Amino acid sequence: MKRVKxxxxxxxxxxxxxxxxxxxxxxxxPCGSGKSTLAMxxxxxxxxxxxEPGLYVTLEEQKEKxxxxxxxxxxxxxKAELTxxxxxxxxxxATVKTYMDKVDANMTHIIREVExxxxxxxxxxxxxxxxxxxxMLLKTDDERRRALASLANSLSNLGCTSMLLSETKExxxxxxxxxxxxxxxxxxxxxxxxxxGSIFVPxxxxxxxxxxxxxxxxxxxxxTSKGIEVYPTETSFADV
Amino acid sequence: MKSxxxxxxxxxxxxxxVFLFPGHVNKLALVKSAVEQGQFWRFFTxxxxxxxxxxxxxxxxxxxxxxxxxxxxxxxxKNFSVNYFLAGFLAILPLWFLLKFTILGASAAIYAGFGLxxxxxxxxxIKAWIVLGVFLALIFTKSAVTYLSLGFGxxxxxxxxxxxxxxxxxxxxxxxxxxxxxxxxxSLEKKSCTLRRxxxxx
Numbered sequence: 001m002k003r004v005k006x007x008x009x010x011x012x013x014x015x016x017x018x019x020x021x022x023x024x025x026x027x028x029x030p031c032g033s034g035k036s037t038l039a040m041x042x043x044x045x046x047x048x049x050x051x052e053p054g055l056y057v058t059l060e061e062q063k064e065k066x067x068x069x070x071x072x073x074x075x076x077x078x079k080a081e082l083t084x085x086x087x088x089x090x091x092x093x094a095t096v097k098t099y100m101d102k103v104d105a106n107m108t109h110i111i112r113e114v115e116x117x118x119x120x121x122x123x124x125x126x127x128x129x130x131x132x133x134x135x136m137l138l139k140t141d142d143e144r145r146r147a148l149a150s151l152a153n154s155l156s157n158l159g160c161t162s163m164l165l166s167e168t169k170e171x172x173x174x175x176x177x178x179x180x181x182x183x184x185x186x187x188x189x190x191x192x193x194x195x196x197g198s199i200f201v202p203x204x205x206x207x208x209x210x211x212x213x214x215x216x217x218x219x220x221x222x223x224t225s226k227g228i229e230v231y232p233t234e235t236s237f238a239d240v
Numbered sequence: 241m242k243s244x245x246x247x248x249x250x251x252x253x254x255x256x257x258v259f260l261f262p263g264h265v266n267k268l269a270l271v272k273s274a275v276e277q278g279q280f281w282r283f284f285t286x287x288x289x290x291x292x293x294x295x296x297x298x299x300x301x302x303x304x305x306x307x308x309x310x311x312x313x314x315x316x317x318k319n320f321s322v323n324y325f326l327a328g329f330l331a332i333l334p335l336w337f338l339l340k341f342t343i344l345g346a347s348a349a350i351y352a353g354f355g356l357x358x359x360x361x362x363x364x365x366i367k368a369w370i371v372l373g374v375f376l377a378l379i380f381t382k383s384a385v386t387y388l389s390l391g392f393g394x395x396x397x398x399x400x401x402x403x404x405x406x407x408x409x410x411x412x413x414x415x416x417x418x419x420x421x422x423x424x425x426x427s428l429e430k431k432s433c434t435l436r437r438x439x440x441x442x
Contacts, residue, residue: 063439091438099438105431113432 001211004052004125004161007045008038010230014206014215019187022159023210024152026131026181028166028174029191033202034221036060037073038191038228039127039163044075047085052124055117055160058090059133073227087121089113093133100137107138107147111154118158126155126162131181141178148184156186171195175207186210192218204230243317247324248307252300255346258288259296265289269344270336287328289344299346306353313360316420320353323416327352331412332405341401348409351375355413356420372410379406 003018012018019025029035043054058066066088067077080086090096100106118126128134128151135144148164155162164185166176175182175190182188188207193200204221206214221230258264268289270282290296310320328349336343358371383399390396 057435089435089439091435095438096434099434103427103431103434105434109428109431110434113435116432117436 004046005050006042007049008041008228008230010219010221010232011038011204011228013232014204014219014230015209016213016215019161020209020211021161022156023186024155024162024164024184025187025189026166026176026185027163027189027191028168028176028181030168030170030193033191033193034223034228035165035167035191036066036129037070037223039129039165040066040070040075040077041073041227042163043086043125043127044070044077044080046125047080047083051085053085053121054087054125055114055121055123055127056086056088057114057126057128058088059093059096060129062091063088073225075227084121087117087123089117093136097137107134107143108150110134110137111147111151114151115154115158118155118160123158123160126160128162128164130165130167132165132167135178141180144178145180145184148181152184182208187212191221194218241311241314244307244311244315244320247317247321248304251303251346254288255290255296255300255303259290259293265291265344269342270332271342272340283333284329286344287346287349290346291344295345299350302350303346303353306350306357309357310353313357313363315357315360319416319420320356323352323356323413323420324349326416327409327412331409335404335408339401339404343405347402348405348412351379351406351409352413352416355410355415356417357413358410359414359417372414375410376407379403379410 002021004021005012005018006015027035027039040056043056046052046054056066060066061069070077077086077088081088100110114126114128117123131148131151134151135147138144138147152162152164164181166181168174168176168190170193175188185208187209190205190207192203192205194203195201202221202223203218205218206216215232217235219230219232220234221228258268268282268285270286274282290299309315328346331348331352332343354375355372358375359368361368361371380403383396383403386396386399
């Protein structure tokens with residue numbers, strides 16, 4: 001099985017060489033844990049170090065804001081965009097919802113659009129930020145499960161390695177918001193913010209990785225000026 | 241489905257009611273001399289008028305078949321009704337301006353309904369050209385038989401005029417099928433551009 005390196009310091013070691021090509025990974029964690037940064041590093045590194053076209057689907061922020069935020073970690077997304085290999089689509093969830101209502105679009109159309117962009121630009125790495133907001137556009141858990149399964153299958157069939165971001169509740173050990181996401185994907189990486197006295201220590205664990213061995217302990221990571229850095233030999237002793 | 245059945249019942253009631261109205265043919269049919277006198281409403285009223293009880297019953301039967309096919313093929317109510325009403329007025333216009341023969345009855349609209357549903361036949365794994373072939377045979381058989389038995393004469397002219405108006409309706413329905421398909425495609429493309437549009441806006 002071909003490995004897709006994330007080029008995130010320490011993470012590839014935890015993953016025993018990287019993610020498996022064409023698989024969907026759920027990246028979950030609470031607010032402020034660095035999910036978007038980690039996912040953007042995965043995409044940006046793919047474009048800049050490996051020449052692999054990447055697609056970032058956002059329902060969180062405006063493009064300019066994302067570009068500014070990521071520039072703080074040394075990721076020049078404008079430059080990446082100029083290579084025609086980095087693509088960003090979407091906008092704040094409220095804007096997307098308003099437009100969807102206007103043209104009577106539904107989740108099927110959104111998934112179809114992602115597929116179209118992937119095919120057209122021969123995308124290899126995809127990030128969906130976030131599936132919470134994407135599935136918030138749906139009413140029932142059944143609809144959410146179907147839409148997620150459809151999206152995950154579609155991305156896999158197109159040969160994309162994808163990271164689906166999911167925000168979990170503060171101080172929660174849940175793997176996802178609705179408790180269904182982890183059963184649909186091939187792998188789960190969880191970011192924790194663990195309380196140690198008066199501070200929060202970030203921890204990362206690979207909870208599931210179908211078809212691959214992986215590190216099974218919670219490791220420490222830091223959000224540095226270069227983005228996320230994982231310390232694959234350091235064990236966190238925080239009380240979680 | 242309910243809407244299509246309701247439309248069918250309502251139109252059948254209207255056709256029967258108009259038929260029971262004395263002198264409806266003289267007042268509603270598309271007749272050259274009347275149009276020349278300024279009775280332009282006839283362009284819109286002729287589909288509701290039927291010459292005889294046989295004409296009315298034949299059209300009601302054909303209309304029922306068109307409705308049943310539309311229900312079976314899950315044709316959208318909006319598409320069927322727009323096609324039906326537009327065809328009733330528009331399908332025969334080119335023919336009428338060319339030949340100026342008297343026109344009445346809903347058959348052009350009914351054949352437009354057949355044209356619209358014919359191309360949906362592949363939904364049931366039936367080739368569209370086979371269905372269209374059947375309708376073309378239905379349209380031209382009578383005039384062909386008249387020509388073979390009586391030759392080129394008055395009856396043949398009447399039959400071929402009727403066949404041409406049916407053919408015109410069928411063609412209009414086919415054209416509308418492609419128009420609706422194009423509109424659906426445009427609408428789908430618009431719907432499948434949500435994220436890119438939002439990205440441009442942001």
